């Protein structure tokens with residue numbers, strides 16, 4: 001193993017290159033960039049725990065739609081025991097009244113444009 005020094009340098013270069021997108025993100029601070037969303041409601045809690053809402057609100061709104069449209073069931077019993085009307089406009093946008101600075105900001109960051117608002121009313125926005 002008289003060439004082990006060269007092999008080690010080679011390996012270090014190899015792994016350095018493989019991981020370079022990680023180094024780049026760390027150095028540029030890009031890896032931790034998040035859309036700067038504003039939550040304007042005076043309420044403390046969402047209809048489900050925040051980590052769940054962050055990753056799975058789409059599943060929740062789709063299940064609300066199915067329950068309302070297919071089963072005519074309109075009341076949602078939240079994890080805190082509070083009852084909510086399962087409504088996109090009347091409930092989600094009642095608390096998150098700043099759709100542009102909240103829903104839209106996050107969606108344009110990930111390149112999503114939910115078509116829901118073709119039919120569902122967006123209330124006039126306040127701050």
Ligand code: HEC
Pocket residue numbers: 039041043044045046047050053054057060061084088091092093094095096
């Ligand atoms: C009762 C008021 C209220 C209602 C109704 C409500 N939210 Fe929220 N929502 C909040 C609050 C307050 C937070 C922030 C909670 C926190 O900081 O932990 C939040 C957080 C969120 C987040 C996570 C944001 C982040 O920080 O990443 C998403 C996504 C979200 N809500 C979507 C929705 C959707 C979709 C609906 C309808 C199904 C909805 N919310 C209904 C009050 C509400």
Ligand code: HEC
Pocket residue numbers: 037054057058061092093096099102103104106107110112113114115116
């Ligand atoms: C913290 C960021 C964030 C916030 C805030 C947020 N969303 Fe989303 N939303 C996402 C992401 C990311 C996706 C795409 C998920 C995927 O493609 O799997 C998404 C997808 C959706 C979808 C599904 C779209 C489709 O084409 O299937 C709906 C509906 C939706 N969001 C509604 C809302 C509503 C209503 C609000 C505001 C009350 C909101 N979201 C706020 C991040 C967010």
Ligand code: HEC
Pocket residue numbers: 061062064065068069086087088089090114115116117118119120
């Ligand atoms: C082509 C028109 C149309 C589009 C697009 C549409 N919806 Fe709906 N949605 C309706 C109608 C009609 C109802 C029934 C209203 C009722 O019975 O109160 C409804 C009901 C709902 C409900 C329950 C009642 C309420 O007031 O919110 C939810 C939740 C819902 N839709 C979610 C969504 C989501 C999420 C999207 C986008 C991914 C979406 N809808 C796109 C027409 C539409």
